[in-house]
Amino acid sequence: MSTMLNIAGLWKSFAGFVATRDVSLDLKAGELHAVIGPNGAGKTTFFNLITGHLRPDKGAVSFEGRDLVGLPPQKIVRLGIARSFQRINIYPRLTVFENVQVALIAHEGQQWNLFRPGRSLHREGTAELLELVGLAGEAAETAGELSYGKQKQLELAIALASQPRLLLLDEPTAGMSPQETAATIASVRDIVKARGLTLLFTEHDMGVVFGIAERISVLHHGEIIASGEPESVRNDPEVKRVYLGEGGGHG
């Protein structure tokens, strides 16, 4: 497998506080990679640096050989990287259907079409994606009125609509019930495998992490302290000390 995402020596600080410290990571095409670490470890910041939401102070991010640093999010999405957000980030006042439909319109570059009626576009594609994440029955509902778990599912559908090759999911099951978590994880794995995607995700539920991740990187105070196969990470003394030993994780 070839390297899809190459991150080298990434740094980011906020007003003197170092949130990302010399992070390097290689992601192979098709791999399912989890980033874990305690709350505040810098996982979300790391995702924000990759996706163009934040600009690194130093370091390089390259995706399929293209340098991403300095590109705005909309350009990075177009290269094939889509993401979901830890804190729900949808269009709360639009319908569930429209939330996904707009993402498909944007993926096709049709946002510059001033003539074609927007609501008539991608009706099938939208329905398929909603079906895929289990929201077919909620299509006509106002997105902001869905339960938290369903809004997370909608996040996933929106991200998939961009037809990424690399999918970044930031705590896709945070706030979900155990049943919702299990169902979400099963569907994420199926989708990722069926579409041949590469997955980079953060997750606080260790059962989920060790259940689907093929590789795991552990962030602590903005630094990667271990990275590798689940078994070796689980048995890493440093990881045990700072994280797993604390009796699981939190957010």
Add this chain to the structure above:
Amino acid sequence: MPERRHLIASAIVVLLLALLPLAGSRYAVDLATEVLIYALFALSLNVVIGFTGNISFGHAAYFAIGGYACAILLTTHNWPLIFALPAAVVLAGLVAAVVGYFCVRLTQIYFAMLTLAFAMLVWGVAFKWKAVTGGDDGFTGIKLPAMLAHHVGFFYFTLAVVAVGVAALWVICHSAFGLTLVAVRENAVRAGFIGVDTRRMRWAAFTVAGTFGGLAGALFGMYHRGMYIENAYWTESANVLIMVLLGGIYSFVGPIFGAAALHLLQVFTNQYTPYWPTVLGLILLVIVLVLPNGLIGLAARFKARQGKT
């Protein structure tokens, strides 16, 4: 596609308006002409307000540019209307594109202030460039084709132009572009992460708004046979803004009702009292306190209540 009942309702409205001159009242025809022009003006502003969620406080600039340009081309340069009108509209759109390029870098109050600043510049040009615009004497004596010289002829011309303008705005607002704009308005960060260049979208919306605002202004100048610097002043921007808010920003047709209601109220109020500004203040109070979604929101609430009983 527009639903059938919308098309039928629009056709009926246009037909009824077309019958208005048969009633024989010049006053009614003139009033209807004015309302049509303001309706187009308000609708154009709502492309920025309702569809991008940013308040423009300088929309009179494009109205004035369209109005002055059309007037000057017709009169000073003797252009035929068929060239003068489109040229004026294109000029208003171009200026909106240039101004918008800077304004969309900002949002909220900063955006509003910058649109206001540019509008004041336009006013300044109209005021200072006396040789071309007539300065504070206004640009008067606009030459119109004979067909439009009569008030009924001009009314039909306005009805046709406004109908086409409104239809075009309807198509744009309901297009893939319009739907994406709504997404940008609702959550610009998310829109960026689905691959939308949100700034460029807002820039395009600003340009569209200026273009159609220019069209309304061109009609206005011809109707009054003159353009005056007050038409570029910030009070004119405020007036159309109030029309939009009164009608309701989250509905396509809202601003049309807002324009009609505000203009008619102003005309009637002025017949009985000199206190229009006071009445306007009261209207604003009502909008802010009880009509946050404008007249359209009120109608929707009324309908919902009727449905329940």
